[in-house]
Amino acid sequence: DQSVCTPLPVLGRDVTVPLVTGGEVSYAALDYAASAPALQRVWDDVAAYAPYYGSVHRGAGYLSQLSTDLFENARKTVAEFLGCRPADQVIFTRSTTDSLNLLARVIPADCEVFVFETEHHASLLPWQDARVTCLDAPRTPRQAVQTLERALAGRDPYGPALVCVTGASNVTGELWPVRELAAAAHAHGARIVLDAAQLAPHHPVDLRDLDVDWVAFSGHKLYAPFGSGVLAGRADWLQAAEPYLAGGGASRKVTRRQDGGVAVEWHETAARHEAGSPNVIGAYAIASACKALTEAGWDTLVAREQHLIAKVREGLAEVPEVRVLSLFGDDAPRVGVISFVVEGWNSSHFAAALSAEYGIGVRDGLFCAHPLVRTLLGSDPQTQGECGAPEAAPGEKSLNAIRVSFGAGTPDEHVERFVNAVR
Numbered sequence: 001d002q003s004v005c006t007p008l009p010v011l012g013r014d015v016t017v018p019l020v021t022g023g024e025v026s027y028a029a030l031d032y033a034a035s036a037p038a039l040q041r042v043w044d045d046v047a048a049y050a051p052y053y054g055s056v057h058r059g060a061g062y063l064s065q066l067s068t069d070l071f072e073n074a075r076k077t078v079a080e081f082l083g084c085r086p087a088d089q090v091i092f093t094r095s096t097t098d099s100l101n102l103l104a105r106v107i108p109a110d111c112e113v114f115v116f117e118t119e120h121h122a123s124l125l126p127w128q129d130a131r132v133t134c135l136d137a138p139r140t141p142r143q144a145v146q147t148l149e150r151a152l153a154g155r156d157p158y159g160p161a162l163v164c165v166t167g168a169s170n171v172t173g174e175l176w177p178v179r180e181l182a183a184a185a186h187a188h189g190a191r192i193v194l195d196a197a198q199l200a201p202h203h204p205v206d207l208r209d210l211d212v213d214w215v216a217f218s219g220h221k222l223y224a225p226f227g228s229g230v231l232a233g234r235a236d237w238l239q240a241a242e243p244y245l246a247g248g249g250a251s252r253k254v255t256r257r258q259d260g261g262v263a264v265e266w267h268e269t270a271a272r273h274e275a276g277s278p279n280v281i282g283a284y285a286i287a288s289a290c291k292a293l294t295e296a297g298w299d300t301l302v303a304r305e306q307h308l309i310a311k312v313r314e315g316l317a318e319v320p321e322v323r324v325l326s327l328f329g330d331d332a333p334r335v336g337v338i339s340f341v342v343e344g345w346n347s348s349h350f351a352a353a354l355s356a357e358y359g360i361g362v363r364d365g366l367f368c369a370h371p372l373v374r375t376l377l378g379s380d381p382q383t384q385g386e387c388g389a390p391e392a393a394p395g396e397k398s399l400n401a402i403r404v405s406f407g408a409g410t411p412d413e414h415v416e417r418f419v420n421a422v423r
């Protein structure tokens with residue numbers, strides 16, 4: 001099928017890089033899970049708008065009005081892309097990390113938070129000021145739901161609680177049973193936020209369909225450039241809390257108090273948490289990416305990605321020294337994110353060789369998901385540093401892994417080159 005074979009045009013597809021063996025080769029960007037190359041279409045949209053941008057929200061000039069319209073229309077486009085309910089708010093942030101930290105700042109003071117140890121640090125760490133229960137890594141999607149149900153059953157059903165869960169793992173690429181987890185959370189009076197950083201670039205995310213309360217994602221993984229993200233969902237906790245940032249744009253009325261202090265009334269719209277001049281270009285780029293993905297069609301995008309996943313999985317299966325990391329087993333549905341270790345190889349050296357000898361960019365390390373990678377590798381947490389890529393001594397288990405990830409812009413040649421290189 002021709003449509004399955006055609007990648008979407010992305011930036012950097014003509015970039016060549018030098019090889020240590022001599023000569024040059026086109027760069028194979030296979031680190032989409034960290035940052036996907038922006039779609040050419042997104043870049044063109046931004047370039048077409050850039051000469052006309054002006055200050056937003058308070059400017060009276062023509063270009064200010066144009067920018068304000070584009071910014072607010074970007075919000076509507078994202079709301080549509082996410083299947084938001086009429087009362088949901090879409091807040092533009094810097095990234096998924098920023099979105100989840102924002103949410104952590106607005107949850108009620110007595111909120112209990114439930115997270116699996118398998119989460120990316122962006123989902124695992126922002127809740128440190130709350131009462132956090134960290135749940136064991138499940139070995140099946142069903143076990144994930146059972147583990148959550150068991151944990152929630154013991155709590156006061158009338159107190160506030162939040163479950164934070166990923167839609168697709170940034171390590172294994174495996175899909176999590178979001179709909180079932182949301183149903184379990186709601187059945188026990190808890191709310192749920194979906195970390196869609198890895199899900200949104202690969203699958204449609206619909207708040208109503210999944211019945212999640214909030215969703216967070218990053219523009220730079222969704223084929224937009226760096227610097228913008230989204231938190232979307234229920235307005236009540238967002239409106240009840242103090243603003244994430246205090247400043248202009250978030251305040252409706254500011255006055256001097258009799259006692260010499262300053263009194264402020266905050267907006268109750270998304271602006272409450274968007275103080276300061278917003279990243280209009282970033283919001284516009286995200287909206288452009290949402291439109292481009294919708295127009296390309298999820299059926300085609302998913303079919304193409306599954307075609308690439310099959311190529312990589314089959315190729316890796318032919319190499320006996322390769323062990324693909326998985327929580328839910330080989331047949332689990334997944335996105336184009338695959339981590340593995342190679343017996344007899346230090347993962348960092350292996351990734352460096354893929355770059356230097358084949359022009360292939362992958363990631364090595366612990367992928368900002370230390371507890372999950374330790375569980376998958378079965379290695380001793382005490383021996384690992386906080387960041388970077390620790391080395392295993394000869395004959396020891398790997399302390400880190402290699403991750404290959406791809407998406408809508410990946411040509412077949414890149415994954416074929418990768419598989420041949422591993423071989």
Ligand code: PMP
Nearest residue numbers: 095096097120122170197198218
């Ligand atoms: N959650 C997941 C599942 C991720 O993969 C990432 C990025 N690797 C994040 C959150 C954080 O995204 P960002 O760095 O854009 O804030």
